[in-house]
Amino acid sequence: MRKESCLPSTSLEIRNLLLTKNTLTMKQTLPLLVAATIAAAIVGCTSEKEVQMDLTDVQLVKIDTIRRYPNAAEKVLTWRGEDQVSYVTFVPIETYYPIGARMKVMVKR
Numbered sequence: 001m002r003k004e005s006c007l008p009s010t011s012l013e014i015r016n017l018l019l020t021k022n023t024l025t026m027k028q029t030l031p032l033l034v035a036a037t038i039a040a041a042i043v044g045c046t047s048e049k050e051v052q053m054d055l056t057d058v059q060l061v062k063i064d065t066i067r068r069y070p071n072a073a074e075k076v077l078t079w080r081g082e083d084q085v086s087y088v089t090f091v092p093i094e095t096y097y098p099i100g101a102r103m104k105v106m107v108k109r
Contacts (some may be wrong), residue, residue: 053106056081060101065093079103 058079067073068090077097079087087105091097 052109054109055104056083056107058082058087058103058105060097060099060103061086063097063099079105081105081107 058081060077061080062078064076064078065073066076073093075091075093075095075097077089077091079089081087085107
């Protein structure tokens, strides 16, 4: 036996439900419709920016402990890449990384 849903399934049923409940009138829905159309046009017209990335190997060279917030200490991990560029990451104090650990990171081309 199929259970009937109490929710309206078509836009006509939704419109009839709203009009019978007298919750929205045309004067109230028109500004909402215009605002939604403008928002959709703005979001739809923006261009997506593609960023090309490369993977590079880095090695952990230094670990420091800092207090970025008054009640929480964090570790600052300094990584050095093959091109001698340093990268810094913040991790929770409980996280363990040995000096000399290697990892791959994404860098912008």
